[in-house]
Amino acid sequence: MKAPDFDYLRPSSLDVALAMLIEHDGEAMPLAGGQSLMPMMNFRVAAPEALIDLADLTELRGITVDTDTVRIGAMTRYAELMSDPTVQAHIPLIGMALPHIAHDAVRNRGTIGGSLALADPAAEMPALMLALDASIEVAGPDGTRMIKADDFFLGMFETALDDELITAIHVPVATPAQRFGFHELTQRHGDYALAGVAIAKTDDSYCAAFFGVADRATRVPELEAALTRQDNIKTVLTHLDQIDFTDDLKANHTTRQRLAGVALTRALKGMTQ
Amino acid sequence: MTGPAHIFDKPNRYIGQPEPRADAARLLQGRGRFVDDEKLPRMVHAAFVRSPHAHAKILSVDTEDALSATGVIAIYTGADLAEHVTPYIGTLTHLTGLRSAPQHPLAMDVARWQGEPVVMVVATSRALAEDACELVDVDYDELPAAVNSETALDADTPVIHPEFGSNLAWERDVIAGDIDAAFAAPGVHVIEREFRFGRHTGVTLESRGTLCEYDPSEDQLTVYYSGQAPHMMQVIFSKHLGLPEENVRVISNDVGGSFGIKIHTYGDEIATAAAAKLLRRPVKFIADRFESFVTDIHARDHIVKAKMGITEAGTIVGIDFDDLTGIGPFSMYPRTSAIECNQVLNLTGAPYVMENYRAKGRVVFQNKTLMCQYRAVGHPIAMAIADGLLEDAARKIGMDPVALRELNLMADDSYPRTSATGMKLDDLSHKRALRKLTEIMDYQGLRADQTEARKDGIYRGIGFVSMVEVTNPSPMFYGIGGAPIASQDGATVRLDAGGALHVSSSITEQGQGTNAILAQIAAGVFGIALNRVKVTTGDTATTPYGGGTWASRGAGIGGEAMLLAAQALKDQVLDVAGVMLQTGVEKLDIRDGAVTDLDGKERLPLADLARTVYYRGNELPNDLNPELIATRHYRVTDFPFVFTNGAMAAHVEVDTETGFVKVLHFWAVEDCGRVINPLLVDEQIRGGVVQGIGGALYEECHYSPDGQFLNATMADYMVPMASEMPDITIAHIETPTKTSVLGAKGAGEAGTGGAPAAILNAVNDALSPMGASIWQMPMTPERILTMLDNAAE
Amino acid sequence: MSRSIDIKLRVNGEDVGATVPARLNLVDFLREELCLTGSHVGCEHGVCGACTLTVDGDTVRGCLMLATQANGKEVTTIEGLADSGQSTALQAAFTKRNALQCGFCTPGMLASALGYVNAGGAADRDAIRQHISGNYCRCTGYQSIVDAICDVIKETRT
Incomplete structure (x- = not known):
């Protein structure tokens, strides 16, 4: 199928882009890497009046690090994240996850900001943000604000964005005391996971974010508390009951819950040392 | 050497070479010519607007707004095209009792599947x-x-x-011996399982497509067609238009995979x-991926309740089964x-x-995409039933599955x-194939590894299949039932003035390497x-008349025709050379582009002769009028089809926590008669195995x-x-078929036919310590976990 | 209006200018406007890999990029890889190993394989399998493709 027709807009600055977004009053969609939006348009599932291509917004590029935070421009591609020494050194969890995300040709176009704005519940990136306690920097008509990852994902393909664009992601620099774990279960390499989890352990406290299991990337505070208390794994896993697991063709909710438990167990075993 | 060098053992000995x-x-340079690459003035x-419903009455069609849309040339409804296209019905007389309704290229009053x-x-x-x-x-x-x-046959199901x-389309019973008595005999164990085979489809990477050009000045239709049977399509376009x-020319240049998908009458192509x-003016239609999924023929979708009787000593006394399959709302035309x-x-x-056999088959209509012949038609089901039950029986009586096969396989010296079921069998090598298989895979070593791994909670399994494959079909397959499908194929070989050969054939190339082996x-x-x-195939205007490439018939039938034609041209050239050289033809041969003496000494370059x-x-x-061209046709005469055999094995690891199956390695020993090109055959078998693994997992x-396709x-x-597929080791036994000089049987479908059973058996072998087993394909993680849970309860 | 857009890019080393509909994706532009039919369209949703080509040196899905997004960029298709000799070694190895059958996946598979080889990928079968797992081949069993890529890496690094 061919995409329906649309106006193609290519703003040269963030301000212009935001003005375009307002002007089109919900009928325009920002185009980042296009690796999810283009398929939806090619299926005629998405039919925006206009596409606002963010490619020329230099404000949305670049990876910088200050003492305790890495700032990643929203238009940073997965491939750039993979090859960036700052990300590899300071955010090892992203490095662990990236090889599991799609394939080279997609990682060469797909962006971190695009993935977060889409909020696909099966995608890895939202869960990574939760686990890393990242903040999403967004710009809108009223200026710029920071949204904690925990407050950003509101549901399936639903975020806290309100006529706003993601400009950057702020991720705390990993401390020497932190440990990370990641595991996902896919039948085929690069597919969306049947269940997956990203874990950050800071001192003794755990943050575990699941993906592919519910309508959004999900943390379970009781489960994290149980991990922190070093409860036995069986007890830990009972807290998965808190998640409203998805039923779909590949796995029903019971299977998903079981697989989430396996992913968690294996991620814990594989934590960085 | 006393006569001309034999075709299989001479200086230009290409047959058998990689x-x-x-x-x-x-x-590899991007210079292929697929249908969508063609562009005409x-x-x-x-x-197409396609039915969003599985079953719906079409009350009205309003095209007014669409007609005035940018770029629109024409819009046709079912009724519009029905004035120009006669309907078609997918029945054949030798499938007694098969019924189907007339089909039109576009739905008329009722839409009967989502995507029609x-x-x-x-x-x-x-x-x-x-x-x-x-x-x-x-x-x-x-x-x-x-x-x-x-529930298709239930009283409250819509008809x-x-x-x-x-909703019954066809049914057939096959009975041999007395199965009830055999099962009731003392000491006979009866194993019973219900198998479920999922619906799947071919997913050719190049979707279906056609470009049709009509020249009214000559009433000539030229169809660029991504397909396997140009002459069949010529008849169909002619008859129904x-x-x-x-006046119909069908051209199949490069075809991006077919596997039985592109050999049927699709409404959208006829409409084009x-x-x-x-x-x-020329009209092009290229199916997009959604259209491919909802309109390309599907296959399998069988539910089989099956029993096998076996004595304590391991002799199979018989098989009894009931096969129910849903085929969509029509029987596909013309196959x-x-x-x-x-x-x-x-x-x-x-x-x-086996002495005793009872099988009942029922084919029912349903509001789903049509089902028809996809690679290894019926084989994955037939092999999984017999070999699945056999390995189940082996576990039951505590016998090794290889030993149990040894006991029951037909002996290699017992043919014909x-x-x-009355199938005529000849030139098979089941026992040799199985022995070769166990050697190349190091069966004993794998069993030892399995035992060790289980101690660590790692569950590996080894599964086998001994199989047959139907290849080289005779007229008894389709032609006898009235289908416009040639069972013979032709080849033409022409010596050109420059001393080169130009050959053409009615079999077609879809990637198998048809042109290479010709x-x-x-x-x-x-x-x-x-x-x-130089080779030409895939054009009804320039090749001999024939069936095309399907049912693993290209090499065996088209190859034999080419052999006969090349031999005939050689005889003709030697006649000319004999006159020109004033030498008896019995003293001449052709080697490496020249007429030679029997010892290979060059006498006359072919270019000199041709010029x-x-x-x-x-x-x-004056009385010598050489044509330097020869055409020969070939069909299988003494058998309905020529069977091949093979033995395959899968080594898998089942993750009992997730239900994931990893295929560690796969082995296939295939006897497809004479191997014309092992390089091509081996990877084709591997590709077939991978398609079989697809169906299995x-x-x-x-x-x-x-009825919504989800x-x-x-x-x-x-x-x-690629990531999940194993390396696959291939070995051959060569028992040439006696039905031809070439001795080649087909090989294209063996992997797809055998692999599912081998994978099923390997998974069940892995699950056996837990007392679990699975009989449904694909064997998804969830289904395996369910079987493990059931066993644990 | 902005529904058709002027673009300038380099394709296989040649400067190209065109006015394209906004919605036209890169692979359709190359195939239909430039008649570079070596890149194939298999699914139009970025899964099958048949349209894989190179933009500014990176492999991309030609169906998931608009032609207009290629404005100012350097695009290389299979025709360009072949004519410039960049893929000669892989082509020879694919031929020798029979790493193709129908040939429809082949241009995309070659582009992915070349990406792996050029990035210094190892002759490691599992790594190669993982790398090409975004390229669907229905004909081969993938094994011959893995063999061919291994061959090229071994030949060029010894």
């Missing part, structure tokens, strides 16, 4: 045609759908074709030809949709000595003979360097209860990708 394909370079594009074409839009680009499709307003009255094959009174057969005729079930009835247990046979038999043979014949005929005696067309994308319908 020669790289000559046409690979073209495809004034060409326009088709898109309802309205055709022709516009100046595909994108504009799709835009206009969105403006067509079809008013449907949704009807209850018959979706589940298990899809009311004139038939039920009302054109003389000779009709539109080209009505518009008097019909009863063949897969018929194959299951004919082939189950065919490798084994018939199977329990060149190898021609070069080897005639006596010329391989790079001096004399073509340019300076005055130098020849991944691929399934999911439908909602109301996973019609490549992200949701899982095909096997």
Whole structure:
């Protein structure tokens, strides 16, 4: 199928882009890497009046690090994240996850900001943000604000964005005391996971974010508390009951819950040392 | 040496050699010519409004807005095209009792599956045609759908074709011996299982497509067609569009995979030809991926309740089963949709000595995409039934599955003979194949590894299949039933003035290496360097008449025709050379592009001979009129088809926590008679195995209860990708078929036919310590976990 | 209006200028406007890999990029890889190993394989399998493709 027709807009600055977004009053969609939006348009599932291509917004590029935070421009591609020494050194969890995300040709176009704005519940990136306690920097008509990852994902393909664009992601620099774990279960390499989890352990406290299991990337505070208390794994896993697991063709909710438990167990075993 | 060098043992001995394909370079440089690569002057594009419902009455079609949309050239409804295209019915007389209703290219009053074409839009680009499709307003009255094959025959299920009174399309019973008495005999264990085979489809990477050009000045239709059987399609276009057969030319250049998908009558393709005729300009239709999923034929979708009786000592006394299969709302034209079930009835247990056999097959209509012949028709089901039950029986009586096969396989020296179902068998090597298999895989070593691994909670399994494959079909397959499908094929070999050969054949190339093996046979038999043979296939205007490439028939039938033609041309050339050289033909041979003495000494280069014949005929005696061209045709005569056999094994690891299956390695020992090119055969078998693994572990067309196809994308319908596929070791036994000089049988479908059973058996072997087993394909993680749970309860 | 857009890019080393509909994706532009039919369209949703080509040196899905997004960029298709000799070694190895059958996946598979080889990928079968797992081949069993890529790496690094 061919995409329906649309106006193609290519703003040269963030301000212009935001003005375009307002002007089109919900009928325009920002185009980042296009690796999810283009398929939806090619299926005629998405039919925006206009596409606002963010490619020329230099404000949305670049990876910088200050003492305790890495700032990643929203238009940073997965491939750039993979090859960036700052990300590899300071955010090892992203490095662990990236090889599991799609394939080279997609990682060469797909962006971190695009993935977060889409909020696909099966995608890895939202869960990574939760686990890393990242903040999403967004710009809108009223200026710029920071949204904690925990407050950003509101549901399936639903975020806290309100006529706003993601400009950057702020991720705390990993401390020497932190440990990370990641595991996902896919039948085929690069597919969306049947269940997956990203874990950050800071001192003794755990943050575990699941993906592919519910309508959004999900943390379970009781489960994290149980991990922190070093409860036995069986007890830990009972807290998965808190998640409203998805039923779909590949796995029903019971299977998903079981697989989430396996992913968690294996991620814990594989934590960085 | 006392006579001309034998074709299989001479200087230009190409048959049997791993020669790289000559046409690979073209495809590797992006110079392929697939249908969508063709562009013609004034060409326009088709898109279709398709039924969103599995079953619905079409109340009205409003095309007014669409007609005025940008770029729209024409819009056709079912009724519009029915004035120009006669309906077709997918029945064959030898499938007694098979019934189906007339089909039109576009749905008329009722749509019977989600995806059935309802309205055709022709516009100046595909994108504009799709835009206009969105403006067509079809008013449907949704009807209850018959979706589940298990309830298709129930009284309260809607009958899809009311004139038939039920959803039964066909049924057949096969009975041999006395199965009830055999099962009731003392000491006989009866193993019973219910098998479920999911619906899957071919997913050719190049989707279906056609470009049709009509020239009214000559009433000539030219169809660029991505398909396997150009001459069959010529008849079909001619018959249903009302054109003389000779005025239809079907050209299949490069075909991007087919596997039985592109060999049927699809409404959208017929509509495209009709539109080209009505518009008097070229019309192109290329199915998109969604259209491929909902309209390409599907296969399998069988539910089989099966029993095997076995003595304590391990002798199989018989098999008894009931096969129920759903085929969609029509039987596909012209090959019909009863063949897969018929194959299951004919082939189950065919490798084994068995006195008693009872099988019932029922084929039912349902409101889903049509089902028809996809690679290894019926084989994966037949092999899984017999070999699945056999390994289950082996566990039951505590016997090794290889030993149990040894006991029951037909002996290699027992042919010709018939199977329990009356199939004529010859030139098979089940026992040698199985022995070779256990050697190359180090069976004992794997068993030892399995025992060790289990101690660490790692569950590996080894599974086997001994199989037959139907290849080289005779007229008894389709032609006898009235289908316009040639069972013979022809080859023409021409010596050109430059001393090169130009050959053509009615078999077709879809990637198997057809053109390569035709060149190898021609070069080897005639006596010329391989790079001096040019091959033409896939064009009804320029090739001999024949069936095409399907049912693993290309090499065996088309190859034999080429051998005969090359031999005939050689005889003719030697006659000319004998006169020119004043030497008896019995003292001459052709080697490496020259007429030689029997010891290989060059006497006359072929180019000199050909130039004399073509340019300076005055130098020849007046009564010598050489043509330097020969055509021969070949068909299988003494058998309905030529069976091959093989033995395969899978080594898998089941993750009992996740239900994931990892295929660690796969082995296949195949006896396809004479191997013409091992390089091509080996990877074709591997590709077949991978498709079989797809059916066993991944691929399934999911439908909602109301008949909506739920996973019609490549992200949701899982095909096997490189990461999860194992390395596959191939070995051969060569028992040439006595039905031809070449001795080649088919090999294209063996992997797909055998792999599912081997994987099933390997998974069940892995699960056996837990007392669990699974009998449903694909064996998804969830299904395996469910079986483990059930066993644990 | 902005529904058709002027673009300038380099394709296989040649400067190209065109006015394209906004919605036209890169692979359709190359195939239909430039008649570079070596790149194939298999699914139009970025899964099958048949349209894989190179933009500014990176492999991308030609169906998931608009032609207009290629404005100012350097695009290399299979025709360009072949004519410039960049893929000669892989082509030879694919031929020798029979790492193609119908040839429809082949241009995309070659582009992915070349990406792996050029990035210094190892002759490690599992790593190669993982790398090409975004490229669907229905004909081969993938094994010959893995063999061919291994061959090229071994030949060029010894």
